Amino acid sequence: MVQCLWQGRCGADDPQRGWRYGTGYQAGAVHGQDSGEGEELKITVPRFLPAILLATSLTISGPAQADINQGFAALQAGQFDDARAVFTAEAESGNVIGEFMLGVMAEQGFGQAKDAAQAASWYKSAADKGMASAAFNLARFYEHGNGIAKDVGKAHDYLLQAAENGHGKAMHNLGRLYQQDALGEPDLAESLKWYSAAATHLSNADRAVAITSIDDLHKLMTAEQIQDGDARYEAWIAEHPPKN
Secondary structure, three states: OOOOOOOOOOOOOOOOOOOOOOOOOOOOOOOOOOOOOOOOOOOOOHHHHHHHOOOOOOOOOOHHHHHHHHHHHHHOOOOOHHHHHHHHHHHHOOHHHHHHHHHHHHHHOOOOOOOOOHHHOOOOOOOOOOOHHHHHHHHHHHHHHOOOOOHHHHHHHHHHHHHHOOOOOHHHHHHHHHOOOOOOOOOOHHHHHHHHHHHOOOHHHHHHHHHHHHHHHHHOHHHHHHHHHHHHHHHHHHOOOOOO
């Protein structure tokens, strides 16, 4: 019998089955806990700002920090023109948070008509500067051909970029791509590696979802495939330990 890597959870009947990964932007955290694509998002500025900063390797301080705070406050208050002006000024100065937030506003239609192409452009600019949440969002656009030409290969590459920068949901979505035939022949061992990495990096309900994915995947795998996947995971996590 194969030993389950996640003790006490393999085969469990988890109420989170069927949970979907949507936009990387939501109240509380850029990385996760969105309730699904296309649903209205509520903004909680005090929780949202730290998560944005956590999502990028860049550090901002002083006047730039104050301006970003003003942009979030305006967004919270529904003052979309003021928020856009702040985020535009920050984006023009090269601030990835400004770029990312302009992408969010375009995708969600905050104070404007929804514009997927514009959102994809801003996400790409921030992703190419190293912002994990922007890379995660851009990957969604490439995978589904939303505002940009569909390219599953590029979706994979941006998910990998986000995953290697600690984005747990990107890890889970990589696991899904490898489990399916989106990248060619399914690679169940690689899928297990990424689901396991997601379970390590995520918490609470998000972690339960990743563990459920592991449980379900185990049912499709041989003992040898599971051992291979666990070995790949252990090698990867040794080089990419969780930051918290």
